[in-house]
Amino acid sequence: MSEGNGQAKNGGGLHWVGTRSIRPDGVDKVTGRANFGADFFMPGMLTGRVLRSPHPHARIRSIDASKALALPGVKAVVTCDDMPDIPAEEAFVGEGPMNFRDLSRNCLARGKALYDGHAVAAVAATTAAIAEQALGLIEVDYEVLPHVIDVEAAMRPDAPVLHDDVFTQGVDPAPTRPSNVAKRVQTGHGDLDAGFAAADVVVERHFTTKPVHQGYIEPHACVASVSEDGQTTIWGSSQGHFMIRAYVAKLLAMDISEIRVIPAEIGGGFGGKTLVYLEPVAVLLSRKSGRPVKMVMSREEVFRATGPTSGTAIRVKIGAKKDGTITAAEAECKYQAGGFPGSQVHAAAMTGFACYSLANVRIIGWDVCVNRPRCAAYRAPGAPMAAFAIESTVDEVAEKIGIDPIDLRLKNAAKSNSQSSYGPQFREIGYIETLKAAKEHPHYKAPLGPNQGRGIASGFWFNIGGESSAAINVNEDGTAVVATGSPDIGGSRASMALMAAEVLGIDQARIRPIVADTASIGYTFLTGGSRVTFATGMAVVESAKQVVQQLRERAAKIWDIDVDAVEWKDGEARPAGSNAGRFEPLSLKDLAAMAGKTGGPIIGRSALNAQGAGPGFGTHICDVEIDRETGKVTIVRYTAVQDVGKAIHPSYVEGQIQGGVAQGIGWALNEEYIYGDDGRLQNPGFLDYRMPVASDLPMIDAVMVEVPNPAHPYGARGVGEVPIVPPMAAVANAIYRAGGVRMPDLPMSPPRLLAALDGD
Amino acid sequence: MARVVLGHELGRLAGGDKTIDVPARNVRELKAALVERYPQLAPLLASDGLAVAIDGDIVPDAFLEPLRPDSEVFFLPAIRGG
Incomplete structure (x- = not known):
């Protein structure tokens, strides 16, 4: 079943961590039994469909849904008028700072459609065919406006402006006219002029990258059901069901306690499922129709309306001495944000030169609105484009100097305790x-x-680390359930089981790892930033340690000795030395069977905000x-x-x-x-x-x-x-x-x- | 006293000051001291979009994290990931 090849970081032996156990979700996935977002059905469920703008930039003068509503089988139509018009407020709920007003307007356009595919209205009907037909009956009066797609074209003074309330942040003096340039950012230190003056070779190049999609196989999908008392349940796949709960509550002005989100299996996310698109709309349709509503995007909708990465234009300049020492490095990164501000250009500015220990370095970044879908995170969001430009230039510098490209990197490499290009010292790297x-x-x-x-x-x-919750419930037969709040998009359930098995000292096959819903486990930040094995894993380890402590206490009661005289080793309670007395070891199975007689169920729980990723x-x-x-x-x-x-x-x-x-x-x-x-x-x-x-x-x-x-x-x-x-x-x-x-x-x-x- | 590096944006708003020494036992006290000295920084320092690196460890939700007398503190944009 498993092969043990793990070694403890401190040289001690590990039994389960580092092994290649069979994935606990594997059988259901290869047999088609696993439930993804689109697999959930409820009695009386309606089908929801979205009407999307055919224009990249248009003012919405009016929306008339009367003909659609008159179509037999149509139970509800919603537009932005059904959503609260919330004020601009920025907070971290998903993968990055999010302006809730923008997110609301991304779910259902208000006043303007900002890209081809922007949601304008939605219908719930008894069949998909009726819903599709109804979309064609909704009359939208558009005033088509000039549009701009390319990032550098959008920065020009004569470019069509998407928002009349976006004034470039981070520049002096503050602009008095709105523009598509939402923000200027900068990182770096040292003296660039002196650094370039000291260089024997200087290479300066300009690069462009196109927007690309995360390409997850499973389209966005959810089911929402709103009861007569307002209690709302959402089933769906995402990278964070707590994220869905928070966004829906904020966008629809609901209490978080009114919403329960039950996670489905997820068919890929890669950062693209850290936002809501359908969920608030499905809740509105369910609330209005009084029936559960399922919404599933088509592939075309996924491409047209969900977040791709930024397209970029990047200039890089690097100077180096003949011995390979990089004396100065700078870059200017222009990133498409899409229809609303919020590209990951910050991350580009911080990661671009992070591989190198540099005395003189600067990256300037620009966050630019264009008539494309609002960009979303995609694996190391913002970093790959800057790395493409900078690592290509580094290669050319190595060639011009005549040094092996790995040797050039070794000569300038960031190392433990060196100052990062974005400021702080690195710890162990x-x-x-x-x-x-x-x-x-x-x-x-x-x-x-x-x-x-x-x-x-x-x-x-x-x-990153962040907030995670975990619980371990020991079953009556000595098996255990590990529950966490982290959707499993990369095999985290297997890792959770291995870490729990390591602490508990039992076979990982006796542990069932699950992803618990928002009403069944404590708050857990979404699955993103490569955080789950690190942060949620720490919560699981802490929970398992609590279980072990309780198991030692139960054994101490049974043996009538002090708990300090009981040790936990290889999945058994044993007397800690000869002075503790002579007792036969008690396994987890033995102690679980006696739990009712020794104090009740054995449960470990942990909630933490993990730091030090x-x-x-x-x-x-x-x-x-x-x-x-x-x-x-x-x-x-x-x-x-x-x-x-x-x-x-x-x-x-x-x-x-x-x-x-x-x-x-x-x-x-x-x-x-x-x-x-x-x-x-x-x-x-x-x-x-x-x-x-x-x-x-x-x-x-x-x-x-x-x-x-x-x-x-x-x-x-x-x-x-x-x-x-x-x-x-x-x-x-x-x-x-x-x-x-x-x-x-x-x-x-x-x-x-x-x-x-x-x-x- | 903790040595604080404000970073480009906070430094710009602070009139060009980039590195300052601040007496503080934790991040909450540090931010309060900064706001007292630079009231214009208050909105940004209260933002979720700002992380703090304390002696090399980036802490997105820094509040009560302790500071040593010789701690080096950087303010950075909070980065989460995909």
Whole structure:
């Protein structure tokens, strides 16, 4: 069932942490029994559908739903008039600062439609066909306005302005005219002029990236049911059911206690399911119709209306001495926010040069509104685009100096106790270890064939902790349930069971890990930021320690000795030394069977705000082969080295690394949102939006470097986001080595590469 | 006294001051001292969007976290992730 290959971070033996146990949700998923967001049904349930703007930018003069409401089978129509017009208020509920007014207007447009696909109204009807028909009967009077998609075009003074109340923050003097530029941010330190003056080589380049979608297989879906007394239940898949509860309460002016959210299995999120789109609308429709309402997006709706990443324009300038010392580095990052302010340009400014220890560094970022869906988080949100630009430039600096690209990185690498490019000192980090492991890997020295090239790139992500709750209930037969509030999007249930098994000293197969609903477990921040194994894992470990303490107390009662004379070892209570007396060990099963006689059920609970999530670094090696006649790029070999702290479940960690690399390769080579001159998205489907499939990729070799995080009981670091940061630059640098052309614009699709090879 | 690095945006609002020494036993006291000295920082210091790095550890919800006399404190945008 399992293979034990784990070693404790301090050298002691671990029984379960570090093993490759069978995933507890695996059978249901491969047999189709698992319930995802769209699988839930209720008696009398209606089907909800959304009317979406066909215009990228339009004033909504009026909405007339009378004909739709007259259609037999239509039970409710809602517009923004059914939602409270809430004031601007910014708070952290999801993946980043969120203005609740903007979120409300993203769920149902108020006054203006800001992108092709923006929700304008919604219908609930007895069948999907009637609901679709009703959408066609809703009359919306639009005044079509000029639109802008490109980030640099949106920054121009003559660009169409999306919001008349957005004035650029972070600049002096404060502007008196509204614009699409919502914010300027800056990080860095030192003297750039002096740094560049000291350089022997200076490279300055301009890069662009296209918006890409997270591409989760499962579309957004939910069921909402509002009772006559207002009690509301929502079933749905997301990265945070507590996030859904908080957003719905805020947007609909409800008490949190009125809302219960029950999590479904989730078919991928990658950051894109850290917002609400359908849930408040489904609640409104259910409240208005008096019936449960199910809403499921089509793939086209997912592309047109849910958050992709930012498209970007980035300028990078790096200066270095002949010995490889980087003397100065700067970047300017312009990030599309979509229809509302709030791109992840902050993260770009903080992560861009984080792999390097630099005396003189600066990144300026601009958050820019454009007529596209509001951007959402996507794995290390904001970081991959900046890394593409900066790691491509670092590669060119290494080439100009004539130094191995890994050696250049080793010479300038961030290390424990060095000052980060964004300010504070790093604590224990393992970037150098990833560089050394990459350099020593057989892949780095393997011969290349004709038209092949090898690229290197590194990446960084913060990782986070945060609020988590967990409970462990010991069953009467000595098995146990581990309940947490963290949706399992990356195998966290298996990791929770392993950590509980380690503390309890029982077989992990005797532990059933579940994701509890919002009424059954304490508040838990969403699954994102690579936090769950770290933070929720700490809550599970604390809960298990409480269980062990109670088990020792029960044994002490049975033996009539002091609890300090009882130790817990290998899943048994034993006398702690010969002075404690002679007693036969009592197993967890024995003690569970006697729980009623010794004090009642045995339950451990923990709620905490975990701090000290260790940052993660990765270094990737990519081999490509280019077809000079078609421009097609084939990934021949790929090795991803990452500091994972301690791999609690190595197979899942490898899976996270492989998944991040696969998504990064898609971002590098093919994926992009394509808009027509009319501002409408032209490729809202997987046929035209080309994500990599298994046959496009080689086996991705995940190499785990373990530099333990001292803040976690077993040394875990987050692992889910770092692996998407380096691939675009690794691929671009490999293409350069194969074809002799630098590719500053993503995606590096066949037509683009062919044009570059032809010198166009 | 804790050494506080305000960062670009807070420093801009504080009239260009970037690094200052503040007597404080925890983050709550630190923020109160900063607001007393720079009232214009109050809205940003109260924002959920601001994290604090204390001796290298980034704390998104810093409030009662203790500070040592020689602690180095950075104010940063709060980053969560995807």
